[in-house]
Amino acid sequence: xxxEMELSDxxxxxxxxxxxxxxxxxxxxxxxxxxxxVSDLAAAYDMSxxxxxxxxxxxxxxxxxxxxxxxxxxxxRGNPHTIRRAQQLLDAYxxxxxxxxxxxxxxxxxxPRPS
Amino acid sequence: xxxEMELSDxxxxxxxxxxxxxxxxxxxxxxxxxxxxVSDLAAAYDMSxxxxxxxxxxxxxxxxxxxxxxxxxxxxRGNPHTIRRAQQLLDAYxxxxxxxxxxxxxxxxxxPRPS
DNA sequence: GTAACGTACAACCAAATGGTTGTAGAAATG
DNA sequence: CATTTCTACAACCATTTGGTTGTACGTTAC
Numbered sequence: 672x673x674x675e676m677e678l679s680d681x682x683x684x685x686x687x688x689x690x691x692x693x694x695x696x697x698x699x700x701x702x703x704x705x706x707x708x709v710s711d712l713a714a715a716y717d718m719s720x721x722x723x724x725x726x727x728x729x730x731x732x733x734x735x736x737x738x739x740x741x742x743x744x745x746x747x748r749g750n751p752h753t754i755r756r757a758q759q760l761l762d763a764y765x766x767x768x769x770x771x772x773x774x775x776x777x778x779x780x781x782x783p784r785p786s
Numbered sequence: 787x788x789x790e791m792e793l794s795d796x797x798x799x800x801x802x803x804x805x806x807x808x809x810x811x812x813x814x815x816x817x818x819x820x821x822x823x824v825s826d827l828a829a830a831y832d833m834s835x836x837x838x839x840x841x842x843x844x845x846x847x848x849x850x851x852x853x854x855x856x857x858x859x860x861x862x863r864g865n866p867h868t869i870r871r872a873q874q875l876l877d878a879y880x881x882x883x884x885x886x887x888x889x890x891x892x893x894x895x896x897x898p899r900p901s
Numbered sequence: 902g903t904a905a906c907g908t909a910c911a912a913c914c915a916a917a918t919g920g921t922t923g924t925a926g927a928a929a930t931g
Numbered sequence: 932c933a934t935t936t937c938t939a940c941a942a943c944c945a946t947t948t949g950g951t952t953g954t955a956c957g958t959t960a961c
Contacts (some may be wrong), residue, residue: 680808687806692949693795703883710907711810722950724908729948743907745957751883754876761873768818807919825937837920839938844918858928858937 678756682734689733694718695726702736703749709738712747727764793871797849801872804848809833810841817851818864827862844865 678686679726689695694716701707701715713723730736734753739746787887793801804810807832816822816830842862849868854861860898 683811684806684808687802688948691799691802691806693799694949696798698881700882701820703879704886708907713907718949719951720908721910721952724910725949745870745908749879749883751880754879754883756899758876758880761869763870764814764864765820765873768813768864768869770817805916809919825935828937833919834921835938836922836940840919841938860938 675756678760683760686731686735686753689729689735689750690757692726692729694723695730695735698723698726698730698747698771699735699749699754701749702747703751706739706746706748708744708746710744790871790874793875794849795799798875799869801850802846804844804850805872806840807844809838810845810850812843813838813845813862814850814869815865816864817862818866818869821854821861821863823861 690699697716698768700711701712709724710720712727713720716723727736727738731738734750736747736749739748796849805814812831813827816827824842825835828835829843831838842851842853849865851862851864854863857893
């Protein structure tokens, strides 16, 4: 059994913050589908190399991608594990809501003629 | 069949941005479990009423909560629909990754003695 | 060896964020 | 009616963000 470490608030902050930008989401998409060097990525967007480099750094800080050095290049790879952690977080909210619905159902199911 | 509207990039930005703050995540949790007035919420955090009001506004702008006026109060309610939309977005990333694994599996399954 | 390429990083800037206080109005209370 | 409560919103402030350009350095190619 795999023991999943608790994520701290600030780690969760970083994950969602990192996903709150369409360029970064696109980088995640690309690098989940296929490894890409930072230059490969930079070529795909209408902004400076340094800007793309910063986006990658934000994603790396959030654990959404990893970088693998190869010669003078850095290969960026999307990290499905962190995506799954984010899904689990959202799922917890769903469960909270379902629990509320369950409570309401219970109320409605009670004897309609209480003392 | 329910037709799900496409979310624009900026709408997705707003959803993840809104979730990238632990106070706001807590407000979502509370209001998914049970409606609460803005004052109820403000009483729960160590910050000004106006600050909490702003957090609620950010969540409302992202569609993560709705406000229902009742007399002088505004009842805040978590919106499970938007949570689910966010889950779907993350799920799409999972799928992209799985597709890559699938492609790799296909490669490995090929005739190990190609021409 | 020299030039070109890929990356890192600092400095800078405008805009957005997350907090504050203060003012004002609408609804409930006494 | 007067007062309190709940909310809205403006103005302000420090920090962070998302972009830029410029410099430096290791690696590859000629």
